[in-house]
Amino acid sequence: MRRYLLKRIIFFVPTLFLLVLLSFTLFRLAPGNPVDRMMMGSNSQYYQDAGEWSDQRSYWNHRLGLDLPVFYLSIGSWEDNSLSRETAEDTWKKFIPFLHFHPNNQFHRWFLGDNLSSRGIIRGDFGISYTSGQRVSELIASRIGWSLFFALFSILLAYLISLPIGLHAAQHPSSLFTKVSSTSLIILFSLPVFWSATVLLMLFANPDIFYFFPASGVQPTGGFPDGITWIQKIRMTLPYLVIPTICYTYSSLAFLSRIFRVTISEVLKQDFIKTARAKGLSEKVVIGKHAFRNTFLPVITVFSSVFPSAIGGSVLLETIFSIPGMGLTIYQSIDAKDYPVLTAVFFLTGLITMAGFLLSDVMYAMADPRISFSKKQVS
Amino acid sequence: MPKVSPLFLFLIILHFSCKEVDKKQPANSLNLSPVIHLQDTSGFDPNWSKSNTIVSHLNAEPDNLHPSNGGSSPRSEILIQTQAFLLITDFENQTIAPGLVTALPTISSDGLSLSYTLREDPQWDNGERLTVQDVIFTAKAQKCELTNNPSVKAYWKNIQTILPDDKDPQKFTMIMKENNIQNMSFVTSFCIMQRSFHDPDNILNKYSFEQLDDSNFHAENEKELLQWAQNFNDDKYGRTPEYLNGLGPYKVSNWETGQSVTLIKKKNHWTSNSSESRLSALPDKIIYKVNKDENSVQLEFKTQTLDVSTNLSMGTFTALASNPAVSTNYHHVLSLTYNYTFLCFNEKPESPKRQKLFTDKQVRRAFALLTPVENLTRVVYKEYSTFCKRMISNVSPLKPEFNSSLDAIKLDIDSAAKLLHEAGWRDTDADGILDKQIDGSVIPFKVELAYLNSSPDWKDMAMLISESYAKAGIKTDLLPVDLRVFLEKARQHDFDMILGSWGGTPFPEDFTQLWHSKSWLNNGSNYSGFGNAESDALIDSIKTEINSVSRRGMIMRFQEMIYDDQPYVFLFCSMRRNLIHKRFGNISVFADRPGLLLNTFRLLSTTAE
Numbered sequence: 001m002r003r004y005l006l007k008r009i010i011f012f013v014p015t016l017f018l019l020v021l022l023s024f025t026l027f028r029l030a031p032g033n034p035v036d037r038m039m040m041g042s043n044s045q046y047y048q049d050a051g052e053w054s055d056q057r058s059y060w061n062h063r064l065g066l067d068l069p070v071f072y073l074s075i076g077s078w079e080d081n082s083l084s085r086e087t088a089e090d091t092w093k094k095f096i097p098f099l100h101f102h103p104n105n106q107f108h109r110w111f112l113g114d115n116l117s118s119r120g121i122i123r124g125d126f127g128i129s130y131t132s133g134q135r136v137s138e139l140i141a142s143r144i145g146w147s148l149f150f151a152l153f154s155i156l157l158a159y160l161i162s163l164p165i166g167l168h169a170a171q172h173p174s175s176l177f178t179k180v181s182s183t184s185l186i187i188l189f190s191l192p193v194f195w196s197a198t199v200l201l202m203l204f205a206n207p208d209i210f211y212f213f214p215a216s217g218v219q220p221t222g223g224f225p226d227g228i229t230w231i232q233k234i235r236m237t238l239p240y241l242v243i244p245t246i247c248y249t250y251s252s253l254a255f256l257s258r259i260f261r262v263t264i265s266e267v268l269k270q271d272f273i274k275t276a277r278a279k280g281l282s283e284k285v286v287i288g289k290h291a292f293r294n295t296f297l298p299v300i301t302v303f304s305s306v307f308p309s310a311i312g313g314s315v316l317l318e319t320i321f322s323i324p325g326m327g328l329t330i331y332q333s334i335d336a337k338d339y340p341v342l343t344a345v346f347f348l349t350g351l352i353t354m355a356g357f358l359l360s361d362v363m364y365a366m367a368d369p370r371i372s373f374s375k376k377q378v379s
Numbered sequence: 380m381p382k383v384s385p386l387f388l389f390l391i392i393l394h395f396s397c398k399e400v401d402k403k404q405p406a407n408s409l410n411l412s413p414v415i416h417l418q419d420t421s422g423f424d425p426n427w428s429k430s431n432t433i434v435s436h437l438n439a440e441p442d443n444l445h446p447s448n449g450g451s452s453p454r455s456e457i458l459i460q461t462q463a464f465l466l467i468t469d470f471e472n473q474t475i476a477p478g479l480v481t482a483l484p485t486i487s488s489d490g491l492s493l494s495y496t497l498r499e500d501p502q503w504d505n506g507e508r509l510t511v512q513d514v515i516f517t518a519k520a521q522k523c524e525l526t527n528n529p530s531v532k533a534y535w536k537n538i539q540t541i542l543p544d545d546k547d548p549q550k551f552t553m554i555m556k557e558n559n560i561q562n563m564s565f566v567t568s569f570c571i572m573q574r575s576f577h578d579p580d581n582i583l584n585k586y587s588f589e590q591l592d593d594s595n596f597h598a599e600n601e602k603e604l605l606q607w608a609q610n611f612n613d614d615k616y617g618r619t620p621e622y623l624n625g626l627g628p629y630k631v632s633n634w635e636t637g638q639s640v641t642l643i644k645k646k647n648h649w650t651s652n653s654s655e656s657r658l659s660a661l662p663d664k665i666i667y668k669v670n671k672d673e674n675s676v677q678l679e680f681k682t683q684t685l686d687v688s689t690n691l692s693m694g695t696f697t698a699l700a701s702n703p704a705v706s707t708n709y710h711h712v713l714s715l716t717y718n719y720t721f722l723c724f725n726e727k728p729e730s731p732k733r734q735k736l737f738t739d740k741q742v743r744r745a746f747a748l749l750t751p752v753e754n755l756t757r758v759v760y761k762e763y764s765t766f767c768k769r770m771i772s773n774v775s776p777l778k779p780e781f782n783s784s785l786d787a788i789k790l791d792i793d794s795a796a797k798l799l800h801e802a803g804w805r806d807t808d809a810d811g812i813l814d815k816q817i818d819g820s821v822i823p824f825k826v827e828l829a830y831l832n833s834s835p836d837w838k839d840m841a842m843l844i845s846e847s848y849a850k851a852g853i854k855t856d857l858l859p860v861d862l863r864v865f866l867e868k869a870r871q872h873d874f875d876m877i878l879g880s881w882g883g884t885p886f887p888e889d890f891t892q893l894w895h896s897k898s899w900l901n902n903g904s905n906y907s908g909f910g911n912a913e914s915d916a917l918i919d920s921i922k923t924e925i926n927s928v929s930r931r932g933m934i935m936r937f938q939e940m941i942y943d944d945q946p947y948v949f950l951f952c953s954m955r956r957n958l959i960h961k962r963f964g965n966i967s968v969f970a971d972r973p974g975l976l977l978n979t980f981r982l983l984s985t986t987a988e
Contacts, residue, residue: 032863039529040450040866052533054901060529116599132442133449133527134614142636198674205678207704215678221434222641222666223633320672324637337863 008358016351020121023346024107027339028070034130034337035060064130065109072105110343118340126344131336136344139329146218147313147325151306154248159299162253166260166295167287170268181257189254194316197247201320204243213239216322244321248314252302259298267294296367304360308353311345413473413777413885413971415714419964419983423708427683427962431982432664436676436688440637440669443617446572446625447521450530455568456973457667460642462570463626465495465514466563467657470969470976473777473885475564476657479509479571479626483563490558490925497549501626502649503573509626511543511551512584516574518553519583522591525598525608534565540588558923560930564886576624577616582607628660628978640667660978661965680705686960689974693836696956697761710959713763714968715777717883718953719770720759722750722828722844722876723869726946727899727908730873734822737875741802743945746876747788748795750948751847758839760954770949772938773894775883777952777970780931782938788948796851799824806852813852825854829868830878832859841878869906872899877906880953885971887930889922890937907946914940 035057061067079093103112110127113120118127126136134142165185169178205215218240224233267273268291276286313327326345333341441454446462466483469476477483479501484493501509520526521535537556544550555562574581582603590596598604615622623631628650629642642665650658668685670676673695679685680699691699700711724737724746737743756764774781804813804824813824828844830837838859845855860868868874881893892898895918896910917937924930941947955974959966963980 032861032867035529036863036866038450052536053903056529056532059524128614132614133445133612133617134443138614201675201678205675205682207678207681211682215675215682215684216670216672217638217668219635219638221668221684222432222639222664223635320675322638322670322672322675324635328637335861 005358005362008361012354012358015354016347019350020111020343020347021107023343023350024110025070027337027342027346028106030337032337033057033061033066034339035064035066037336038130065106065114068109069105071107072102074100074102076100110340121344121347126347127340129333129341130338131332131341136340139341140326140344140348143313143324143326143329144311146323147311147318147327148307150244150248150314150317150323150325151309154245155252155302155306157245157249158252158256161249162257163260163295165253165257167264169257169261170264171287173265182254185254185257188250191250193247193251193314194320196250197243197317197320200243200246213242218244218321218323244317244323247317247321256298256302259302260295263295263298264291267291270294293367297364300360300363300367303363304356305353307356308349311349311352413715413969414471415712415968417710417712417959417964417966417968419966420710420961421983423961424683427708427960429962429982430664431662432666433662433963433977433980434666434668434684434686435977436679436685436690437667437669438671438676438690441640443614444623444631444634444640445617446570447517447531448527448612448617452972453667457631457640457642458570458625459627459973459976460629460665460978461623461625461627461631463501464568464570465566468567468885468971469657470967470971473969473971475567475886478567484553486563486925490562490923491555493553493555493562495551495553496547497551499549500649500653503576503626504624504630504645505576507573507575509571510574511541511548513571513574514551515541515543516578516583517569517572519586519588519591520572520577520611521569522588523583523586523598523604523608524591525604525612527612531569536592537562538588539592558925559889560887560922560925561889564884567886570625570627573624573626577611578607580607628658629665632664638669642666656979657976661981662963662977665977680709680958683708683960685958686963687975687977688958689955691956691958693759693761693763693956696958697763699958705958708961710957710961710966712957712959712968713760713766714955714957714974715768715970716953716955716972716974717775717777717885717970718880719775719883720755720878720880720950720953721770722746722878722948722950723907724876724946725872725874725907728872728875730871733873733875735817736822736824736826739802740944741798742804744788745795745798745802745851746848747945747948748791748798749847749851749853750788750950751790751843752787752948752950753790754843754847755840756951758843759836759951763954767954768952770951771942772949773890773941773947774888774934774938775952778885780934782935782942784935785938785942790847792847792850799851804852811852812854823854824852825856827856827858827875828878829858829860829865829874829876831865832861837878844878870902870904872902872906872908874906882972887927888934890918891922894918894937894941909941909944909946 038060039053039057058067076098077094078096078098109120110118111120112122113125119125124137126140128134129136129139132139165181168175169182172178201215202209204210204212219237224236228236273286273290276290311326313325313330315327315331317323318325318328329341330345332338333345437453437456439451439453441449441457442451443449444454444457444461446458464478465480466475467478475483479498480495481498482496484495486493497509497511497514499508503509518535518538518541521528521531522538524532526532537559539554539556542552542554544552586601586604591598598608617623618634620631620634626649628645628648630645631640632643633639633641644660644663648660650660653659668679670679670685673692676685676688676691677695677698680688681702681704696711696713699705699709705711724743725733726737726743728735728738737746752769753764756767760767768776769787770776771785771787772782776783799813804815806813807821808814810823814821815824816822826848828841830841832838838857841857841859845857848855865877865879869877869879892904894905894909894914896905896908896915897903898905899908899910914937917933917940921930921933921937924933957968957974959975962983964983965979965981966975967979968974969976
């Protein structure tokens with residue numbers, strides 16, 4: 001297990017580097033220049049000389065390093081890299097091809113820093129957002145909380161609902177409840193989230209029908225009153241979270257309950273279950289003690305995807321419910337070509353996805369000892 | 380007891396949730412002047428909040444609230460309340476009025492020296508009085524190349540220096556490099572910053588205006604200046620309430636990321652005893668609430684969570700205006716703005732992939748005759764389109780210098796076809812599309828029309844335009860693009876036609892940016908390529924003519940030149956959709972941005988909390 005982990009962690013580094021390269025290149029391939037967006041202000045009614053504007057554009061491209069090549073490397077001979085070029089013994093070096101990396105490029109600045117606005121991603125500094133002027137790490141920290149909350153809470157809720165449904169369906173595949181629940185969940189699964197979110201708002205945040213919940217935001221307008229306790233804060237916040245949580249949750253229900261149903265059905269056919277039943281154990285004990293543990297595998301699989309989805313957020317739900325999360329931030333950053341934010345988000349998503357997979361591998365082994373990560377010796 | 384199907388119940392509920400959209404009623408206030416005064420009324424829900432707090436809708440969060448580094452419209456809207464400016468817009472008269480100065484500046488005969496006298500009463504939050512040093516600091520900070528204000532830097536280039544008066548500490552003279560009619564109006568957009576707050580060590584004082592302008596002066600090599608700039612640009616001065624310092628009557632008390640920005644009235648502010656209405660601060664609190672979703676905005680008005688919006692889409696405005704509960708509690712007002720929508724032709728195509736389709740002004744005139752402007756206004760403003768003003772020239776009809784002798788070009792397909800025929804465009808191969816021999820090869824009349832993909836209105840307009848052009852044998856390829864691509868194409872002259880809009884103000888306009896031929900050569904905002912020696916000379920004269928009467932005559936002549944050349948098809952003035960709670964009075968709606976001055980709203984309830 002330790003060896004496996006070590007191997008995976010070693011494999012992490014080149015994968016992450018490739019991911020970083022990919023993210024860095026992709027965003028820069030898109031048309032347009034972020035400086036143009038930065039220079040679009042709300043004072044455009046006043047005259048500015050086109051030459052002056054152009055000078056400013058060049059200056060800012062230079063200052064942000066956007067006038068540099070994205071990558072700068074060349075193929076030459078080993079000799080080009082050698083300090084002692086003139087000696088006769090070094091002639092052979094002319095014939096050895098060599099890849100030269102030149103530091104003055106955008107990737108290098110982003111990776112190792114520019115000594116001005118960023119110390120480089122290698123030192124954990126993602127730079128400064130072009131649009132808001134915030135440090136990217138602060139921007140992400142201020143936005144990720146709600147995305148993480150909804151991602152975790154909705155998946156927890158989805159487990160709590162879908163597990164008993166799946167269990168019941170596995171035990172009673174032909175019952176009316178199973179038929180109704182699976183049909184309803186499939187219908188729910190097919191509903192586009194923006195539509196159901198709007199319908200729920202129109203039904204339950206509408207004074208003309210039912211006004212149970214507020215229509216937007218995650219807390220009272222203007223913030224909480226001074227001097228209230230955190231319990232009061234939670235009570236005031238809860239109504240804001242109901243409809244968004246339903247929307248974040250319902251689409252996972254069909255998928256999870258079906259996985260639980262199939263897994264439990266398979267487990268219930270196993271010999272050890274038959275043995276347990278033959279020993280005269282009650283159905284509760286058979287399911288609870290023997291079958292249930294084996295249903296953890298899908299739980300782990302889905303859980304590993306929670307964190308990346310929290311980084312990605314949900315643009316549609318965050319827009320509809322005015323949730324200050326990551327989805328909206330990413331959308332706005334794409335629109336403004338805010339490279340530092342975009343590359344940071346892409347990088348973090350990749351990192352967390354890989355970490356999630358690693359974690360799930362470990363959890364698989366813990367949940368099911370039959371899963372082994374070491375190569376078996378063939379005798 | 381009869382059983383009710385849940386599906387049936389759901390459909391019934393859904394039906395009632397949508398019912399109001401079908402009932403269309405006219406808005407309760409439609410007025411086409413630049414200023415609309417709303418009558419105070421008592422006919423609103425008496426049970427509604429009596430708190431003296433305005434909740435105003437924003438459809439985007441401000442990028443920041445830094446006094447110099449930012450560029451979003453919500454930021455400008457909030458800074459009006461938290462900051463103060465040397466000169467301000469007199470919204471009532473659509474002119475410029477003194478702000479932090481006692482009067483409008485005295486301007487020298489060459490127009491290059493503007494002498495101001497600061498008011499005695501403005502005080503910063505720490506009790507310091509406003510000084511000329513604050514004004515000088517502001518100008519230097521804006522000009523310094525290390526300041527993160529790319530969107531405004533070019534505007535400050537024209538300031539050569541600011542000279543304090545030797546005898547009177549309240550007086551100073553702003554020396555400009557070039558005479559320009561906007562030398563006075565441009566300061567209405569830039570707030571004054573406190574020198575001792577942003578530059579306690581007086582670093583900027585060590586550098587002259589000349590140095591800051593010098594292209595050979597490398598600010599990044601100046602250690603002290605670099606340190607100052609790093610601190611000045613720090614995000615805390617644009618986001619953390621304790622660091623948001625300004626001379627305005629309100630201060631930011633809370634900023635909930637992505638949710639709301641709360642302003643509270645300062646106690647014992649220097650404007651407290653002022654009798655001037657523009658300096659008043661009547662509400663105790665102003666909350667700017669961010670909501671991008673049209674449906675939940677509708678619900679927030681139905682539940683009276685929001686008091687004010689100037690950012691509604693036409694669909695939401697119409698739906699809310701037809702809701703009896705909303706009508707009872709809110710004023711709904713359409714107001715004209717100085718912004719306008721246009722179709723621009725590429726008169727001088729440079730790119731080899733662009734055909735010379737619009738080099739002939741007769742063809743451009745034909746396109747103006749083919750453009751269904753009335754239908755286009757109907758697409759955008761629906762049943763309120765009759766209240767929309769047609770643009771005839773490049774000057775808003777709300778401005779006194781608008782040339783009313785010019786006639787709107789009406790839809791006339793037959794006349795357009797005739798003009799195109801005269802220009803040599805005929806359907807020689809009978810494929811339904813006109814063609815013409817240009818530079819030795821036969822070119823079909825296929826036009827690419829680029830428009831923004833940001834709103835369905837642009838798409839609907841583009842489709843209507845293409846249908847109309849098809850009637851004259853012109854094939855239009857529609858190209859929806861995002862803003863960045865749109866601007867890039869326009870600046871690089873890589874288009875046949877573009878559909879777009881321009882913003883405007885009531886102040887004197889310098890036509891150089893949009894219409895001077897050098898703005899085409901430099902890839903500036905003269906996208907069409909309009910301009911010749913005569914028009915350039917007239918633009919140069921207009922921008923330096925201080926006398927408004929003489930200038931007006933020149934502008935009228937300039938409009939005739941544009942009208943004759945037809946580089947654009949001018950479509951219509953944009954209308955702002957305002958919804959304002961009736962629990963507030965003393966409300967005026969203005970054509971200029973932001974449209975409403977929230978600080979002047981008076982709570983009408985006599986039992987205010």
